[in-house]
Amino acid sequence: MTLFLNVFKQSLTITLFVFTMMLLLDYFNVLTKGRVNNLVKGKQWRQYTISSLLGSTPGCLGAFLNVSFYVHGLISFGALVGGMIATSGDEAFVLLAMVPKQAMFLFVLLFVFGIIFGWLSDKIAKMLKLQTCSHCTLQVVHENEETKYFSKQIIIKNYLNPSSARIILVSGAGFVTMAVILGLIGSNSWNLKQIILLVLSVISFGIIATVPEHFLKEHIWKHIVKKHIVRIFLWSFFAIIFVELGFQYWNIEEFVQQHMELVGLLAVLLAIVPESGPHMIFVMLYAKGLIPFSILLASSIVQDGHGMLPLLSYS
Secondary structure (H helix, E strand, O other), X not given: OXXXXXXXXXXXXXXXXXXXXXXXXXXXXXXXXXXXXXXXXXOHHHHHHHHHHHHHOOOOXXXXXXXXXXXXXXXXXXXXXXXXXXXXXXXXXXXXXXXXXXXXXXXXXXXXXXXXXXXXXXXXXXXXXXOOOOOOOOOOOOOOOOOOOOOHHHHHHHHHOOOHHHHHHHHHHHHHHHHHHHOOOOOOOOOHHHHHHHHHHHHHHHHHHHOOHHHHHHHHHHHHHHHHHHHHHHHHHHHHHHHHHHHHHOOHHHXXXXXXXXXXXHHXXXXXXXXXXXXXXXXXXXXXXXXXXXXHHHHHHHOOOOOOHHHHHHO
């Protein structure tokens, strides 16, 4: 029972970190609406750099933006490939939470590889005369989305007749903040990690409590919570359980060391799946020191998270 409680607590900590990072990215993306297109348009090397930079940011948002830019003819095929190479999905948040130094080094490598292979991909596509996307007139943008995020009138209006989503999210954010303060989530002692966790939970609570109803429902509730957070928690929980039980009842360390080539091949093959979850196992194995950085890097290069899904729906 103690094992499951510890794993549950660790999974909650990871999920809180991921939720806050995704919330901040979504929040920033909406606040800067309409300014990204002008930044992306330009010479190819600028496209490679920006798409790889977006791809190397934690989560799938950068990959989604790159797909959107591609289908609207703003970036080349090579820039899209570079962005996908730089992307490592939602596991990037987990890496930041567990091994921040190695995670930052990985992101830098993926960014550089994205630029290089983006350029090579355009050269190969040109040689093969590959027909790529030039422009798409379909664009989904919330043009009428509320932009007064700190308006007293809007905040008061939201609480005079609160939606069920706001009640659930505000109550949940308040509970999580109190749980962090009491040491129920994170560490039992007040170290730097626990302070950062408290700051993140307070930021989440502040954003949830003040954003307009549209952002709350469409971006936080329907997007982050329903599409990502539950899945991330479950994958984190079962991945940690898998590793911990492997340590206790099966000599997983010896198996991995004796079959490192097989583990590396499996990591790359699973990374092809357009889903963030399976890659989590190898993130946990790396965090436990069971696999080398090279396997994590190879898996991260192939891994696109959910970024490939909108492209599959397009072509």
